[in-house]
Amino acid sequence: MAIKLDSDQVKVLKAQLSEANKNSHFVIIEAFQKDEHTGVRMVTDWNNYVNMKTTNKENFQFRIIRDILPITDNLVYWAVAQQNLHTATQKGQQNEQVIDDLEYYTNKVMEENKVKSSG
Numbered sequence: 001m002a003i004k005l006d007s008d009q010v011k012v013l014k015a016q017l018s019e020a021n022k023n024s025h026f027v028i029i030e031a032f033q034k035d036e037h038t039g040v041r042m043v044t045d046w047n048n049y050v051n052m053k054t055t056n057k058e059n060f061q062f063r064i065i066r067d068i069l070p071i072t073d074n075l076v077y078w079a080v081a082q083q084n085l086h087t088a089t090q091k092g093q094q095n096e097q098v099i100d101d102l103e104y105y106t107n108k109v110m111e112e113n114k115v116k117s118s119g
Contacts, residue, residue: 002097003080003105013076020045021071028066028115034059041065041118043078043109066113074112078105 005013017026024047031052032039044052053062069075081102088095107117 003077003084003101005077005080010073010076013079014071014073017071017076017079024048025067026069026071026075027064028069028110028113030063030065030118031056032061032063034061039118041110041115043069043075043082043106065115069109069113072109072112074105074108078102078109081105 024045026043026045027049028041028043029049029052030039030041049062049064052060056062081098081104084098085102088098110117
């Protein structure tokens, strides 16, 4: 994977995620596409889940699979991968490594929370 963090960086990022967790805790959700009868599982925070559920209710059915995720090293790496994808998207860049990192760490978070990934 392309994301390299030392132990001090992980520690700082864990503290930041713990603080963010107080405002909007992390969850694993499933978004089921009603027309195509397909679903995807993803890691997100509560506020984003509520926003997705509100704005996409015509096409998707949402449910929480795991609520209030523990702040782990894998969640830290997932957050970094998520931010990297967001940054690349804003810049109009398509980077397969960034997408691969996000998929990898999403699956790691799901594994440690005993949830089967959708892929």
